[in-house]
Amino acid sequence: MIRGTKDKVVIPNCRGGVGSVEIHNKVTKEDLVDGLSLFAKVVIHPYSTIGYHLHTDDAEAYYLLEGQGVFLNHNEERIDVKAGDLCLIKKGQSHGLENHNDQELHIIAIVY
Amino acid sequence: MIRGTKDKVVIPNCRGGVGSVEIHNKVTKEDLVDGLSLFAKVVIHPYSTIGYHLHTDDAEAYYLLEGQGVFLNHNEERIDVKAGDLCLIKKGQSHGLENHNDQELHIIAIVY
Numbered sequence: 472m473i474r475g476t477k478d479k480v481v482i483p484n485c486r487g488g489v490g491s492v493e494i495h496n497k498v499t500k501e502d503l504v505d506g507l508s509l510f511a512k513v514v515i516h517p518y519s520t521i522g523y524h525l526h527t528d529d530a531e532a533y534y535l536l537e538g539q540g541v542f543l544n545h546n547e548e549r550i551d552v553k554a555g556d557l558c559l560i561k562k563g564q565s566h567g568l569e570n571h572n573d574q575e576l577h578i579i580a581i582v583y
Numbered sequence: 584m585i586r587g588t589k590d591k592v593v594i595p596n597c598r599g600g601v602g603s604v605e606i607h608n609k610v611t612k613e614d615l616v617d618g619l620s621l622f623a624k625v626v627i628h629p630y631s632t633i634g635y636h637l638h639t640d641d642a643e644a645y646y647l648l649e650g651q652g653v654f655l656n657h658n659e660e661r662i663d664v665k666a667g668d669l670c671l672i673k674k675g676q677s678h679g680l681e682n683h684n685d686q687e688l689h690i691i692a693i694v695y
Contacts, residue, residue: 472670
């Protein structure tokens, strides 16, 4: 099965963050793809963030495609990350991602 | 947890294909990341392919980052794909991916 972008949405204050992010959904929960409930390309606009939030029932990975950011891990440690880095949390953990630059930060987000 | 590239390997005749591919592993089965047994950036060199192969026990997604190729789906149909496309197979299905161009084809491969 080939999926282009299913829908594209711009979300202000994503997960309680600041600014806005753009989400290009490829796979969502409604697709019933075994093992994956989200596959999306996400553009975090300049000076915008995905707020720190908890994953109760699933795990998530952010893979940085382009740009740089600050990842907040499950211990709320702030870690500088750049293109090529993969940021993982397990089920029951929290995370967030911040773009403090004037360039967009492009990532792939997968929930599984 | 942040993962850069764990190891980088060049594989000739990947899965019975032609030419060579370069695999930058971020997560492998040994990492015991719940739900993910592979997360890798894969570079399919010019005029190279990942041969058609079966996934008995897991599903896989190829996400095209850069370049274009031909995806062989579970019915052995050949489908032109390009950057931004996500190619999914389910557990028990087969697939392959071919680069017939003089440019590299960059993808993310996840097994789950």
